[in-house]
Amino acid sequence: MGYWVVYSSDMGILDRVRNFFKQEAVPEAAADYYDLFAGRIVPTLYSGFMDAVAQNMESGRILDVGTGPGYVPVEIAKRNDRLYVDGIDLTKKFITIAERNAREAGVSDRVHFEAGDATKTRFEDDSYDMVISTGAMHHWMHPEKVIDEMCRVLRPGGEAWILDPNKECTKDEFAEFLKEIIKLSGAGFFGRLWLRFGIRWEIRVDCYSRAEIEAMAGASRFSGCSIQTDGVFMIIRLKKE
Numbered sequence: 001m002g003y004w005v006v007y008s009s010d011m012g013i014l015d016r017v018r019n020f021f022k023q024e025a026v027p028e029a030a031a032d033y034y035d036l037f038a039g040r041i042v043p044t045l046y047s048g049f050m051d052a053v054a055q056n057m058e059s060g061r062i063l064d065v066g067t068g069p070g071y072v073p074v075e076i077a078k079r080n081d082r083l084y085v086d087g088i089d090l091t092k093k094f095i096t097i098a099e100r101n102a103r104e105a106g107v108s109d110r111v112h113f114e115a116g117d118a119t120k121t122r123f124e125d126d127s128y129d130m131v132i133s134t135g136a137m138h139h140w141m142h143p144e145k146v147i148d149e150m151c152r153v154l155r156p157g158g159e160a161w162i163l164d165p166n167k168e169c170t171k172d173e174f175a176e177f178l179k180e181i182i183k184l185s186g187a188g189f190f191g192r193l194w195l196r197f198g199i200r201w202e203i204r205v206d207c208y209s210r211a212e213i214e215a216m217a218g219a220s221r222f223s224g225c226s227i228q229t230d231g232v233f234m235i236i237r238l239k240k241e
């Protein structure tokens, strides 16, 4: 939880409540459980996004921000053998899990994982051809800092693609999404309860609306922003001049 670090005197009561409950990193103790869940849903749920990333460039280097157990880098590397993908995450245990997932998929030579905070990475300016992130933006305590860091490490002319749920998705879109992740995850009774209420909370409270994203992008170092909605998700494309 964010506690005091995310409070400032100009915050409204709703922002304070939201940040109190917000979980930035996945707890180390929950990493194995999350891996099980992500391994069942990510390859299908994000397949369109991963296809588009893999086809966006013939070759090059990609950074995945908030990579979790690494399924997104692994799936992209499987789709295009001329892409190299690095993944960073705050949760250290995910790095070992992601390395194992890459080994099992036979792509360890083209994916690399390390622990790190996306607000201040060790990577050089202009060092990636593309930066991506899936399902992580609503966890960031300082999204504006992460977005500017994505821009710093991206080469001029490159794009950052962020996929995250849309706070303003409709009830029907949410119901459809819930049905799909319950089916993919094979969640039992308690898992279904968490998905139904926990994810609903995250979407309505932690996620952002199109207007909020546009305001963030406008205040960032990126020069352009386009947003596409796809069911419950928004795909945000940020362009560096």
Ligand SMILES: C[S@@+](CC[C@H](N)C(=O)[O-])C[C@H]1O[C@@H](n2cnc3c(N)ncnc32)[C@H](O)[C@@H]1O
Pocket (backbone or CB within 6 Å): 024, 025, 026, 038, 042, 065, 066, 067, 068, 069, 070, 071, 072, 088, 089, 090, 091, 094, 116, 117, 118, 119, 133, 134, 135, 136, 139, 140, 141, 146
């Ligand atoms: C819901 S998970 C998504 C994982 C993965 N991208 C996926 O789609 O399965 C969000 C991840 O973002 C990571 N995260 C949150 N804030 C971060 C930050 N500032 N720097 C690096 N990782 C961060 C969390 O630790 C968590 O593993």
